[in-house]
Amino acid sequence: MINWGMAVISLAAAQGTGSKAVANGASGFLFSSPVDHALVAGTLVAICAGVVGTFAVFRGQSFATHSLSDIGAAGGAAALLAGVTPLAGFASMGTVAAIALESAETTSAKDRDITTGVLLGGSFGLSALLLYLASNFTNVSGATTGVLFGSLFTVSASTLPFLAAISVVVVLSVGLVARRLTLASFDPDLVRVKGKSPRTAGLIFLVALGLAVAMASLSLGAILSAALMIGPAASVLRLTSRVGTAVLTASLLAVAETWLGIYLAYESYSWPPNHDGWPASFLVVALVLLVYLASRGLERLRVLMGGNVGLSGGSATERGRGATPHV
Amino acid sequence: MANGTVLEARDLVVEFPGRRVLDGVSFSIREGELVSLIGPNGAGKTTIFRSVLGLLKPTSGLILTRAKRQSDSATAATTARINGTAATATATSTVAKRAFGYVPQQVSFDRELPLRVKDVVRLGIDGHKFGFSRDRKGREKRIAEVLEETGIPELASKRVGELSGGQQKKVMIAHALAGEPEMMILDEPLANLDLKSQDQVVALLERVSKVKHVAVFLSAHDINPLIPVTDKVIFVSGGKAACGPINEVMNSEVLTSLYGHRVDVFDYHGRMVVLADPEGGHHHDHAEGHGGEGRLNW
Numbered sequence A: 001m002i003n004w005g006m007a008v009i010s011l012a013a014a015q016g017t018g019s020k021a022v023a024n025g026a027s028g029f030l031f032s033s034p035v036d037h038a039l040v041a042g043t044l045v046a047i048c049a050g051v052v053g054t055f056a057v058f059r060g061q062s063f064a065t066h067s068l069s070d071i072g073a074a075g076g077a078a079a080l081l082a083g084v085t086p087l088a089g090f091a092s093m094g095t096v097a098a099i100a101l102e103s104a105e106t107t108s109a110k111d112r113d114i115t116t117g118v119l120l121g122g123s124f125g126l127s128a129l130l131l132y133l134a135s136n137f138t139n140v141s142g143a144t145t146g147v148l149f150g151s152l153f154t155v156s157a158s159t160l161p162f163l164a165a166i167s168v169v170v171v172l173s174v175g176l177v178a179r180r181l182t183l184a185s186f187d188p189d190l191v192r193v194k195g196k197s198p199r200t201a202g203l204i205f206l207v208a209l210g211l212a213v214a215m216a217s218l219s220l221g222a223i224l225s226a227a228l229m230i231g232p233a234a235s236v237l238r239l240t241s242r243v244g245t246a247v248l249t250a251s252l253l254a255v256a257e258t259w260l261g262i263y264l265a266y267e268s269y270s271w272p273p274n275h276d277g278w279p280a281s282f283l284v285v286a287l288v289l290l291v292y293l294a295s296r297g298l299e300r301l302r303v304l305m306g307g308n309v310g311l312s313g314g315s316a317t318e319r320g321r322g323a324t325p326h327v
Numbered sequence B: 001m002a003n004g005t006v007l008e009a010r011d012l013v014v015e016f017p018g019r020r021v022l023d024g025v026s027f028s029i030r031e032g033e034l035v036s037l038i039g040p041n042g043a044g045k046t047t048i049f050r051s052v053l054g055l056l057k058p059t060s061g062l063i064l065t066r067a068k069r070q071s072d073s074a075t076a077a078t079t080a081r082i083n084g085t086a087a088t089a090t091a092t093s094t095v096a097k098r099a100f101g102y103v104p105q106q107v108s109f110d111r112e113l114p115l116r117v118k119d120v121v122r123l124g125i126d127g128h129k130f131g132f133s134r135d136r137k138g139r140e141k142r143i144a145e146v147l148e149e150t151g152i153p154e155l156a157s158k159r160v161g162e163l164s165g166g167q168q169k170k171v172m173i174a175h176a177l178a179g180e181p182e183m184m185i186l187d188e189p190l191a192n193l194d195l196k197s198q199d200q201v202v203a204l205l206e207r208v209s210k211v212k213h214v215a216v217f218l219s220a221h222d223i224n225p226l227i228p229v230t231d232k233v234i235f236v237s238g239g240k241a242a243c244g245p246i247n248e249v250m251n252s253e254v255l256t257s258l259y260g261h262r263v264d265v266f267d268y269h270g271r272m273v274v275l276a277d278p279e280g281g282h283h284h285d286h287a288e289g290h291g292g293e294g295r296l297n298w
Helices: A006-015 A019-030 A033-058 A062-082 A086-103 A109-137 A143-149 A157-186 A188-192 A198-220 A225-239 A243-270 A280-305 B045-053 B086-099 B117-126 B136-149 B165-178 B195-210 B252-259 B281-287
Strands: B005-016 B019-030 B034-038 B060-068 B075-082 B100-103 B183-186 B215-220 B232-237 B240-244 B263-268 B271-276
Touching: A033 A062, A033 A157, A033 A198, A033 A225, A033 A243, A062 A086, A062 A109, A062 A143, A062 A198, A062 A225, A086 A109, A086 A157, A086 A198, A109 A143, A157 A188, A157 A198, A157 B117, A188 A198, A198 A225, A198 A280, A225 A243, A225 A280, A243 A280, B005 B045, B005 B215, B019 B045, B019 B215, B019 B232, B034 B045, B034 B195, B045 B100, B045 B183, B045 B215, B045 B232, B100 B165, B117 B136, B117 B165, B136 B165, B165 B183, B165 B195, B183 B195, B195 B215, B232 B252, B240 B252, B252 B263
Parallel strands: B019 B240, B034 B215, B034 B232, B100 B183, B183 B215
Antiparallel strands: B005 B019, B005 B060, B060 B075, B232 B240, B263 B271
């Protein structure tokens, strides 16, 4: 059974505490077992976040992504209560919620928002109950904090193969449906007139999204995971004109933000106020936010410079124009 | 179905709860023909398109299509009777879907969409399929050909979300052509375009029909921009339709019969002006807001 409270203790023991950690520097960072596990897990999560997040953002499913992560909290809490790894709970609930969202007969974006909102509200209530029960009737310490805010440093070696297997499933699933998803993103009827179903691709994608969110929930927590799914993709989408480049860049950016966040969390044991470490999830999400803001600044710079700054291809001469097509 | 006919609809009836949208509509379209579907809002234009495309199951009627079968280079004539059963309707749809290139009225190319024009055209070839694409060389050659045919090779590497409405419309026409259809179906392709863009799109569609011999079936509110290029007009109103050359359909006698009250058609400096009797029942509603008492604006 996982003990969220042990994370801080094990990390502190692995690196030495306080000023000793500073003396160990980067070499101590790389030879710490919890850090190594966090880096491997974080890398897998970040790659999936880049792949899935790119499609989620340009398909307008950022709210669904956030909802799936919040809904997954109920699964994580149920897993703690049942005495199994939270990953199983996050993944099961994420998959069920994804199928429920895609199966709901919504005819408009407004309908979809209402359905998502209702499911989200219900799952929050269920999460509150399950977290209360887990906190009071199990010997799991820090259950609520662990489920909601995660901890990269609690990922065990035995969990890594499962994360790797889920990553493969996620990446292959998105690769399988990528073309149809892209076509359906500008009009689902363009898929239907070819005799194919846009909903099949949508369902496969949402399940992949649910699994990726589950992985991110384990490391960053149910509440913060959506930031890693959406942030890196949103940061690069306006800087490139190719889906492949966007996926690759978003993944690399997510990996970089995760690694830097883990390094800062390790170093934070020498930081005030208490010299007992800052939450890795906060540091990763803070980096995601900073990079996103910087990307928007770069976007503005492109407009001012006439579109000569960017990752690849495409004219940016009209970047300043609005989203509505004009004549 | 006669030789050279790519689509024929006979006695098409579509009923929605509480009302009959199409009431025995019949028409045919030959290869290389440019056919304009004209009528006021709510007349059933989109319902006709959705029926032909297999997106909507008609209540009754007959749709005949000549489809290019991917597994058989020979052209096959396919007939299906739509009688409300799922099996026959599905058979009709499956055949029809292979033959049509579709351009929706409004495609939302968001600025976040990381796609270039050639990517959108590429999706017209195999965007509906699962898995990773093959025959990269063949696809790239086809994309270059289509961009050349539609007159937009210089836009190939532009980000599609940043193009003008007229350019995006041409991109979608290229997307539809990339699938090598024998008929293009375009829902209000001239809507929300300025006059210059309208002229460019009309000229492009004329090239598609006359040079590539691909039938073009499009809907519009206003016949005037299409008069020089339209081979046949299908005028639909109140669930009924009249089909034929413009001068045989767009005249006072036919439209009066279709509407059930007096409608006058005038030639005003080469433009067709249609005026309805101001006392002419519910059709008068369509005249409101279009700058002229009793004028029907399509």
